[in-house]
Amino acid sequence: MPTIFITGCSSGFGLETAKLFLEKGWRVIATMRQPTPDILPVSDQLTILPLDVTDPQSVQSAFAQAGEIDVLVNNAGFGAAVPVELTEPETARQLFETNTLGTLATIQAVLPRFRERRSGTIINVTSSATLKPLPLIGVYRASKAAVNALTESLAIEVAPFGVRVHIVLPGRSPETSFGNNALPHLRGLDNADYKPMIEGMIAGFRDANGPVTHSVDVAEAVWRTATDPNAPLRIPAGEDAVQWMAEAGQV
Template structure:
């Protein structure tokens, strides 16, 4: 029988590409997104279910887990971006980053663990970012939200390994084709006081034209590799830029 994978944040970008990759390889896919778009996977297999999910809402998570039934793999991909000078970022926005990127991952894990523990099988893949491999300026709060997931996942991997449940990390680089910028909680320009203009200019120019980038398919393939790894590897950098950072580190 086909296995079932639940992926959060599938309306676009890495999440959508990962969902399509698993569908093409015969899996049942539960594609979760904040605002369900029935046209997001137009013409895809009947093995696909598109469902609503807000990872910051406990009731939304509980309803999804109950409706999902048996899940073999959870991929925590949902997240929001935040780029700008740290001193200019309101604490309300920092809390929003942590609530979505960090607490949301933890909440999804806590909701799915009981069934995997009882079966003594399953895998959880937490998608972070290449900022965990090489710290970048103008992304302090965002980096903190992703670094927290790295530490959490490393500890959880030991904790759940006793029950036969595997925990993995996929660390994507930057893909200009994704909606990361569109999903930023505040436009970058609004978080760059004039005093930062000289410092930030070259950084943002390099960010606009990166020497190395990540393709959406790179992330889908890294998730696939993570799901099927039984050798104990925890981290899976995805994309040429992420791999370069990992090697340098």
């Protein structure tokens, strides 16, 4: 029975991905900072573990408890909606520590096993926002774009060892907690120059009309990536992400 290890399973993309792989008969290691067992179906194939990707001891403990795994999905992360000029240094550090360095930490934890076994798959969930410049999420975009760059180099490094590495790029999703988590970091509503831009962004977060990404889109993209040995390096997830990727000339 293949095993998948997923970070950030408390809601949204991670939660939906864990559910899908359970339905498909996989063994699922679902991790989250504060485990909430009742959000996932009761199953002998499910293990829920605490994991804070910014804490080295937490990372070490989670992978020790997980045992052998076949697929690592780096989904844990958060966003911040704030102009670059007004981004607090602590917010910038948190974004990179979670989104970028947290991803690096789990990769480094699992790669020795994959390399020794000459098999394994790493899937990094980033964002289609990295495909074109957008206002007010500059530092968030930078943290996710860094993961894209890391993944591209990593894919070349580990291919000789039989290890696959991929990027899943979701679009804007009204079903996730991204907007709610990003807004507490918001700065600039009291700034006459930035206020109109910020108010427009807040309205956009809450607008479910037009092409969007649903959590199931991301889960299905992860499933495709995990099960298709010929999957491309980059896979868009969601109608809007597909459009943006085509516009960027990456499809």
